[in-house]
Amino acid sequence: MLACQNTPVVTDTLTEAEVLDFIARYDQAWNAKDTQTVNTLLSPAYLYFDSQGGLTTRERNLEILGADYYQILSAQRSELQVKLDGNVATVSSRWEGNGTWKGEEFRDNQR
Secondary structure (H helix, E strand, C coil), X not given: CHHHHHCCCCCCCCCHHHHHHHHHHHHXXXXXXXXXXXXXXXXXXXXXXXXXXXXXXXXXXXXXXHXXXXXXXXXXXXXXXXXXXXCEEEEEEEEEEEEEECCEEEEXXXX
């Protein structure tokens, strides 16, 4: 029982402000095609659900971000909803953007 009393209790909880700051840093880095910053922000286990229902890995997202054939002309995130449970956040948002993919123009409006 004494060992349990000496074990530090983690009481840090994530705040909505920290989550929103993270998303803003991520969006700024992504829109600037800053692969180094995006690389530091994403977990090694990160998975992405794309606008067509597919699933891609962190490595593939970084590859796409750095590719010359992918250009972002404008992007905006809105309708952010943050649900917190201790130090875990679930975030929903709408991302609207346009740019070019392999020479073809795209317009995305996704959650």
